[in-house]
Amino acid sequence: MPKRVDHEARRTEIAEALWRIAGTRGLDGVSLREVAAEADISLGRLQHYFRTKDEMLLFALRHINSLAERRIRERLGAPAAGPDRGEDQDRGEDQDPDPEQGPGPSPRVVLRACLAGMLPLDEKSRVGALVGAAYFARAVHDERLCEEAREGIPRLAEFFAALLRGAQERGELAAGRALDPYTEAMLLISLVDGLTTYTLLGVQTGEEALARLDAHLERLFADAG
Amino acid sequence: MPKRVDHEARRTEIAEALWRIAGTRGLDGVSLREVAAEADISLGRLQHYFRTKDEMLLFALRHINSLAERRIRERLGAPAAGPDRGEDQDRGEDQDPDPEQGPGPSPRVVLRACLAGMLPLDEKSRVGALVGAAYFARAVHDERLCEEAREGIPRLAEFFAALLRGAQERGELAAGRALDPYTEAMLLISLVDGLTTYTLLGVQTGEEALARLDAHLERLFADAG
């Protein structure tokens, strides 16, 4: 056998080039030639690693999802089950007011960090959100991409629900009425998704989005007394 | 002068053909020829009414937005200021538990009707949401489309905020802490947007989305006592 190159590494390089383009021009305006140019390789080489465009798109989506998952996990020191996103993005920023602790930070802190991490607050996470939006638009008409979301989102919701249950047990949750953790988790995810949308559209600033998220969290965790 | 046809009517016909396609295939896969075929006219005729593709897209967006606004207004009997959407959709269904009343239905009922009307609960509103999603994906990279959202969404938020203020004055709002009507309005819009997203992706059913929206409303309007 000849040269033997690292296939996965090559595919990753190409996926990152795709990411760079999708963040600025969107996903549907992306041609194979453009991706090849951005990755600084020939079209022939790109086609050697991805026989079809859809194959490339799907690989790139899974790649950014796994990156997002890893980043969240690392940031939290793997406290419980693992989150994952089906089509949105996370990023790197945000404060961690209680980093040194025995059993890790409180559920509220973890939750807030995850959710804030999903908002487009800096350039990096903004590009991530743009790519996520591009994938969403495509997924709506693509059964295979839909399936990715149908797997990832419930997983993320379960993760959040577990955090909420933890807070509930500690009595940190506003519980005038008993609220359903999974429902609240999906509400949180939907909320962040919508906040991301309107931030990307320029309807609100990232700071406003974060403040609104905090307002919701504040109500959710309102001193139960 | 010759034939003199109703320009606006022709353009509307074309916009509706575009809508039909965008709801099934998305917006980026739509060519002028396809729209012309769907509208059962020649490409030449289409180009006579829209000199450029972007012109057609923008007109179609404004058209569906004005339709949505009119529908909401009619459903509510024009209680206050007028709502409008920048990129999502409403539809026709939902109950109106208190249709015959002097000053109209309560703020909560109006709010719930509007929000539920924005969710993709039947085929018609589902297509509307798909078109909205397609426009969102494009708007993110198109300054002109962005501008539409930057005008429409705050208008809708103001409308909702006014409803919330009305409820607040009646003492119908959960107000352990005083909550900011505009913030809550944007939270509601974002929430519905996210719920719409995940319903379109098949992560949840329309019924589940509605139940989750109701859970949020229930908490918002919790008996302030």
Add this chain to the structure above:
DNA sequence: CGCTATCCAATACAGTTGACTTGGAAAGTG
């Protein structure tokens, strides 16, 4: 050294795209 499997650059190809041009039919006005 051959040999062969891998890698990949170049090119070709059939199809589609948005925009433009041309030419003439229809119809109200003078």
Add this chain to the structure above:
DNA sequence: CACTTTCCAAGTCAACTGTATTGGATAGCG
């Protein structure tokens, strides 16, 4: 009846699309 303006069908155009093919450079194995 001209005449002019609106309307619009047909065709052209260059650009670009995803995919397929061809041919050869490279390098590990026998």
